[in-house]
Amino acid sequence: MRNTKFKSVAYIGTGANRVVATMAESLKMVYPTYLKAIFGEAYKDVVTEEIKYKLSAPATRMLTGLWLNNYTRLTVSEVIAQLPVDDNTKKAIAKKVKGVKYDTDKKNLIAIGGFDEKTAEEYAYFISEAAIWENFMRLMQANKKATDKDIAEALELINGAVVVEETPKIAIEVGA
Numbered sequence: 084m085r086n087t088k089f090k091s092v093a094y095i096g097t098g099a100n101r102v103v104a105t106m107a108e109s110l111k112m113v114y115p116t117y118l119k120a121i122f123g124e125a126y127k128d129v130v131t132e133e134i135k136y137k138l139s140a141p142a143t144r145m146l147t148g149l150w151l152n153n154y155t156r157l158t159v160s161e162v163i164a165q166l167p168v169d170d171n172t173k174k175a176i177a178k179k180v181k182g183v184k185y186d187t188d189k190k191n192l193i194a195i196g197g198f199d200e201k202t203a204e205e206y207a208y209f210i211s212e213a214a215i216w217e218n219f220m221r222l223m224q225a226n227k228k229a230t231d232k233d234i235a236e237a238l239e240l241i242n243g244a245v246v247v248e249e250t251p252k253i254a255i256e257v258g259a
Contacts, residue, residue, distance in 0.1 A: 090105055090107075091103060091105040101255070104252070105251070105254070106249050106250070108151070108248070108249050109248045110138070110247050111247070113243065113244055113246050117241075118136060120240050121146075121241055121244060122142070123228065124225060124226055125226070141183075141218060145218045148215035149215060153212055153215065154213075154216040155216060156216055157213045157216065158216070159213045159214050163176055163177050163180065166206065172197075176195050176196055182210040182212075185207050185208070188207040188211070189204055189207040219237075
């Protein structure tokens with residue numbers, strides 16, 4: 084079974100040389116007219132109308148995560164509350180870890196929470212999934228459409244409005 088949680092892998096060679104392979108995601112519009120129904124009153128805040136549609140980075144991140152089913156129906160705070168650390172550490176983590184920048188979140192989980200790299204990667208991914216859901220629910224509440232039926236309809240609209248293409252990216256890093 085393929086591990087879909089981690090999007091990159093690094094192979095370390097001699098002399099600090101590395102190869103990094105990453106799966107990149109690209110959001111494509113299928114039915115741009117659905118965007119008004121998806122974003123409602125927030126439409127003008129996150130969509131720039133041109134000949135082609137351009138979404139803000141947070142909107143792209145949210146739609147990509149929802150389309151790929153890379154979300155959990157929890158908030159970032161709820162995920163942080165489940166971390167196996169004391170309350171003071173949870174508060175410190177909550178100040179630094181937002182679920183937006185995976186690498187930064189991972190580093191902060193290691194530095195603040197004392198997690199090993201693998202555990203920090205898992206928690207950073209889980210927190211990023213929660214951030215996607217939290218942003219989606221904020222959008223739904225702003226549009227006064229937060230019932231289970233409204234949420235299901237919005238997710239259906241998203242699945243019809245966009246397509247996410249995943250492409251591999253490979254970087255070769257030569258050490259000094």
